[in-house]
Amino acid sequence: MEQFVVGVDIGGTNTEYGLVDHCGKVWGAGSLRTATYSDFGDFVRDLVTGVRGLVEALEPKMGSGVMIVGVGVGAPNANHERGVIVDAPNLPWRGVVDIVGELSGYFNDIPVMLTNDAKAAALGEGTYGAARGMRDFLVITVGTGLGSGFVVNGELMYGYGGMAGELGHVTVGAVLPVVSGELRSGRVCGCGRVDCLETYVSASGVVRSFLELSGGDADHSATTQVTAQGVAQAAMAGDVVAIRTYELTGAILGRALAVVVAITSPEAVVVAGGVARAGELLLGSARQEMEQCLMSQYRGTVRVVGSGLVGRNAGLLGAGAMVWRGCVSGV
Amino acid sequence: MEQFVVGVDIGGTNTEYGLVDHCGKVWGAGSLRTATYSDFGDFVRDLVTGVRGLVEALEPKMGSGVMIVGVGVGAPNANHERGVIVDAPNLPWRGVVDIVGELSGYFNDIPVMLTNDAKAAALGEGTYGAARGMRDFLVITVGTGLGSGFVVNGELMYGYGGMAGELGHVTVGAVLPVVSGELRSGRVCGCGRVDCLETYVSASGVVRSFLELSGGDADHSATTQVTAQGVAQAAMAGDVVAIRTYELTGAILGRALAVVVAITSPEAVVVAGGVARAGELLLGSARQEMEQCLMSQYRGTVRVVGSGLVGRNAGLLGAGAMVWRGCVSGV
Numbered sequence: 001m002e003q004f005v006v007g008v009d010i011g012g013t014n015t016e017y018g019l020v021d022h023c024g025k026v027w028g029a030g031s032l033r034t035a036t037y038s039d040f041g042d043f044v045r046d047l048v049t050g051v052r053g054l055v056e057a058l059e060p061k062m063g064s065g066v067m068i069v070g071v072g073v074g075a076p077n078a079n080h081e082r083g084v085i086v087d088a089p090n091l092p093w094r095g096v097v098d099i100v101g102e103l104s105g106y107f108n109d110i111p112v113m114l115t116n117d118a119k120a121a122a123l124g125e126g127t128y129g130a131a132r133g134m135r136d137f138l139v140i141t142v143g144t145g146l147g148s149g150f151v152v153n154g155e156l157m158y159g160y161g162g163m164a165g166e167l168g169h170v171t172v173g174a175v176l177p178v179v180s181g182e183l184r185s186g187r188v189c190g191c192g193r194v195d196c197l198e199t200y201v202s203a204s205g206v207v208r209s210f211l212e213l214s215g216g217d218a219d220h221s222a223t224t225q226v227t228a229q230g231v232a233q234a235a236m237a238g239d240v241v242a243i244r245t246y247e248l249t250g251a252i253l254g255r256a257l258a259v260v261v262a263i264t265s266p267e268a269v270v271v272a273g274g275v276a277r278a279g280e281l282l283l284g285s286a287r288q289e290m291e292q293c294l295m296s297q298y299r300g301t302v303r304v305v306g307s308g309l310v311g312r313n314a315g316l317l318g319a320g321a322m323v324w325r326g327c328v329s330g331v
Numbered sequence: 332m333e334q335f336v337v338g339v340d341i342g343g344t345n346t347e348y349g350l351v352d353h354c355g356k357v358w359g360a361g362s363l364r365t366a367t368y369s370d371f372g373d374f375v376r377d378l379v380t381g382v383r384g385l386v387e388a389l390e391p392k393m394g395s396g397v398m399i400v401g402v403g404v405g406a407p408n409a410n411h412e413r414g415v416i417v418d419a420p421n422l423p424w425r426g427v428v429d430i431v432g433e434l435s436g437y438f439n440d441i442p443v444m445l446t447n448d449a450k451a452a453a454l455g456e457g458t459y460g461a462a463r464g465m466r467d468f469l470v471i472t473v474g475t476g477l478g479s480g481f482v483v484n485g486e487l488m489y490g491y492g493g494m495a496g497e498l499g500h501v502t503v504g505a506v507l508p509v510v511s512g513e514l515r516s517g518r519v520c521g522c523g524r525v526d527c528l529e530t531y532v533s534a535s536g537v538v539r540s541f542l543e544l545s546g547g548d549a550d551h552s553a554t555t556q557v558t559a560q561g562v563a564q565a566a567m568a569g570d571v572v573a574i575r576t577y578e579l580t581g582a583i584l585g586r587a588l589a590v591v592v593a594i595t596s597p598e599a600v601v602v603a604g605g606v607a608r609a610g611e612l613l614l615g616s617a618r619q620e621m622e623q624c625l626m627s628q629y630r631g632t633v634r635v636v637g638s639g640l641v642g643r644n645a646g647l648l649g650a651g652a653m654v655w656r657g658c659v660s661g662v
Contacts, residue, residue: 136491150594152483152490159483159596160467161632166593169626173504191626262497263481263594265490295500295522301492 001067004058006051006107007320009120009313010034010075010099012090012144016313017047019054019068020320024128028054029316040093044102070326071103071112072319074120076147080162083114089190090144113322117141117315118165119156121272122149123325124318130270130308137266139314140167140253141273142282145190146198150264167260168198172252183209183248200252203228203275210245232278246278250285257286258293261302272307272314279306332398335389337382337438338651340451340644341365341406341430343421343475347644348378350385350399351651355459359385360647371424372433379437401657402434402443403650405451407478411493414445420521421475444653448472448646449496450487452603453480454656455649461601461639468597470645471498471584472604473613476521477529481595498591499529503583514543514579531583534559534606541576563609577609581616585635588617589624592633603638603645610637 004019004027011034018029030050037043059066077088083100085091103112115123122131122139131137135154141147146168150157157164172195173185187199187208199205206228234242257269271283287304294302307314335350335358342365349360361381368374390397408419414431416422434443446454453462453470462468466485472478477499481488488495503526504516518530518539530536537559565573588600602614618635625633638645 134491136489136495152488153486155484157483157595158467160465160598161596163628163632164467164594164596166596166626170590170593171624193626259501259590260594262501263495263591264488265492265495265497267491293502295497295524297494301494 001065002062003067003069005069005320005323006071007313007316007318007323008047008071008073009117009315009319010073010085010091011117011315012076015043015047016316017051017054018313018316018320019051019058019066020317020324022324024317024321026312026316028058030054035092038092040097041102043093044099044106048103048106068107068110070110070323071107072120072321072323073099073103073112073114074117074315074319075099075114076117078114078116080113080115080119080158083112085114111323111326113319113326115156115319115322116147116149116162116165118147119149119158120316120318120322121147121314122151122156122270122318123321124309124314124316125270125272125307126151126318127321127325128309128317129314130305131268132308134267136264137268137270138165138167138260138264139270139272140276142201142203142253142271142275143273144203146202147273150266152264167256168202169193169196170256170259171195172197172200172256182244183212197252197256201249201256201275206231206245206249206275209248210242213245213248214241228275229277232281235278235281243281246281247285249275250282250287251289253282254286254289254291255293257290257302257304261290261294261298265298266302268303268305270305270307272309276306277310332396333393334398334400336400336651336654337402338644338647338649338654339378339402339404340448340646340650341404341416341422342448342646343407346374346378347647348382348385349644349647349651350382350389350397351648351655353655355648355652357643357647359389361385366423369423371428374424375430375433375437379434399438399441401441401654402438403451403652403654404430404434404443404445405448405646405650406430406445407448409445409447411444411446411450411489414443416445442654442657444650444657446487446650446653447478447480447493447496449478450480450489451647451649451653452478452645453482453487453601453649454652455640455645455647456601456603456638457482457649458652458656459640459648460645461636462599463639465598467595468599468601469496469498469591469595470601470603471607473532473534473584473602473606474604475534477532478604481597483595498587499533500524500527501587501590502526503528503531503587513575514540528583528587532580532587532606537562537576537580537606540579541573544576544579545572559606560608563606563612566609566612574612577612578616580606581613581618582620584613585617585620585622586624588621588633588635592621592625592629596629597633599634599636601636601638603640607637608641
């Protein structure tokens with residue numbers, strides 16, 4: 001029997017799932033439109049149906065049969081210890097949803113494991129991507145928000161209660177004096193506080209900075225016309241304001257990374273997610289500002305790199321890797 | 332044979348050493364005046380002589396004899412992987428000194444282990460002190476400087492190259508806007524940068540803040556007349572400026588702790604060291620400011636407490652605990 005794990009990446013728009021072997025090869029994948037499932041039970045039922053379809057399609061190709069040894073799930077607002085998703089603002093289900101309990105009801109006698117989406121991405125990059133072989137690193141996913149997953153001594157850092165890695169909600173007062181001549185402070189975050197890192201370093205943060213720099217009024221939800229990707233394209237085409245937008249966004253990220261380095265001293269920072277597709281536009285500036293802010297003994301020791309899994313789903317692979325690590329020692 | 336480890340805490344003024352059993356009881360201790368040893372070989376020789384004296388004094392009391400199973404050393408600027416101390420500004424030996432190599436020459440066939448002094452204090456508090464039983468916490472030692480040792484998933488966080496935990500050198504731009512009406516920014520740190528946390532939260536930082544607040548001129552090395560302990564005593568006696576000094580020092584620490592919590596989500600922050608003897612004068616303000624700066628889900632989850640080893644040497648006990656952890660599983 002060939003062994004596989006089920007990797008599941010639950011996102012606000014789509015949920016992707018696949019059968020992953022222990023080398024990180026995906027032998028079949030599918031997706032659901034998360035937002036269309038107002039009922040959580042329906043969602044899980046369709047997810048399981050989809051997975052069973054993948055197994056049935058794969059079995060004829062595997063002479064010795066297909067064995068599912070575990071299910072790994074990455075999701076926003078996941079509580080890994082309780083196996084539940086709690087009050088995820090970007091998912092359609094309110095309150096506490098028992099994802100591990102529900103899935104365990106379908107998959108008898110095999111482990112079902114849950115982690116936070118950014119932590120899953122960290123496991124994905126660490127097992128198969130840009131941080132492969134590293135024991136101390138972090139992965140930052142810059143998209144709608146800013147998520148982060150830290151690996152310390154080769155293990156995910158969960159902290160007390162599982163809430164480590166909220167780098168997106170470090171407040172960036174430290175940074176603003178530098179850029180305050182160009183950007184305004186006082187951005188209200190979804191968490192209710194002001195000037196969290198993700199109000200600057202995220203898709204909406206990039207749009208807002210661009211509008212501010214270009215003299216537009218960010219308070220009038222002009223975000224419907226401008227996107228972070230559009231700003232990146234304009235920058236690559238030479239638009240001065242767009243270039244400056246990414247420079248400042250990178251500089252703010254770099255300042256925050258200097259703090260992270262003094263605390264955790266990682267080997268690398270992997271910057272993934274949609275906004276990171278701007279590549280060196282963002283990373284070059286982040287690296288430069290970080291280096292300038294570091295104590296001398298750290299300088300030149302920390303790599304700031306893009307994802308090693310572009311075009312693949314780091315969260316799905318990481319959710320799978322979580323199960324492989326749990327099931328098979330030494331993976 | 333009764334088993335003991337040798338715990339050694341190398342400090343700029345004194346080096347303390349003792350025989351520690353696995354419950355953390357010290358069965359004999361001694362000290363050397365570190366600063367008087369210009370020659371490192373002489374220092375190690377006298378240290379070993381002192382330890383042998385302790386063993387000889389203890390043997391008659393132990394019917395079955397004394398067995399030393401390892402030597403643990405905590406020291407500033409320690410590189411635990413290489414077993415050396417590198418360019419420690421507060422120690423009399425320049426360059427790289429091979430403390431593990433030298434001690435191993437005297438103690439045959441038993442492990443000699445080295446860690447950074449703040450990490451040793453973290454192991455001490457985690458094994459025998461205020462963080463006993465916790466798997467995720469940090470210990471901050473506030474004295475001449477500000478050191479920190481983080482424990483993540485039950486293990487010390489060294490990071491890549493062993494340099495994790497330099498919280499003293501996080502720059503506090505984030506904090507200064509809050510207090511800038513009262514304190515001046517632009518403090519030059521021993522590391523060559525400006526406004527590192529330890530330029531505010533340390534013995535000399537407290538003195539400088541007190542002098543600034545009291546209208547004195549901190550640039551004229553009035554530090555010879557005012558001490559952090561003196562300011563603490565004045566505060567306890569009701570001196571308004573001294574009280575405000577500790578409030579601001581605590582607030583700056585609390586702001587930095589809010590950042591630490593968002594990244595590492597500890598169960599507790601143990602604040603140790605000479606300056607922490609000011610107790611609630613410092614901790615109350617740190618706790619209050621930290622709580623105000625935290626995201627709601629962290630609020631009320633992180634304990635900020637003083638050392639559980641007051642009057643004992645956390646570094647010495649921690650250096651011993653490091654050996655016990657290495658030699659005996661489950662300690």
